[in-house]
Amino acid sequence: MGLLITLFYIVFVLAAIVLVVVILLQEGKGGGFGEALGQAGQQTFGVKAKGIQTFTGIAAGVFLVSALLIHVFNRIGMHSSVFPSGGGESGAPQVPGEGR
DSSP: OHHHHHHHHHHHHHHHHHHHHHHHHSOBTTBOGGGGGOHHHHHHSSTTOHHHHHHHHHHHHHHHHHHHHHHHHHHHHHTOOSSOTTOSSTTSOOOTTOOO
């Protein structure tokens, strides 16, 4: 379970980085980071570019789904314990200096 959560954290961070870069590449009303790429960047990442908007939506979807899956798997993992089930005093750690 820990490996799966780690994998989703990696996907989450990569999706966040891709999402930030793709949003910065899009040209707004007054220009954007896409202008730094010259004429080819303006044609590819312009306001009317449908492909980059679709890619942004997919990246945002991956970001949200990975965040939800991280939450769900962490909640499932919270219910497991390293102590044996059955409660009682046998599984409780002993604190030095405290009498019972």
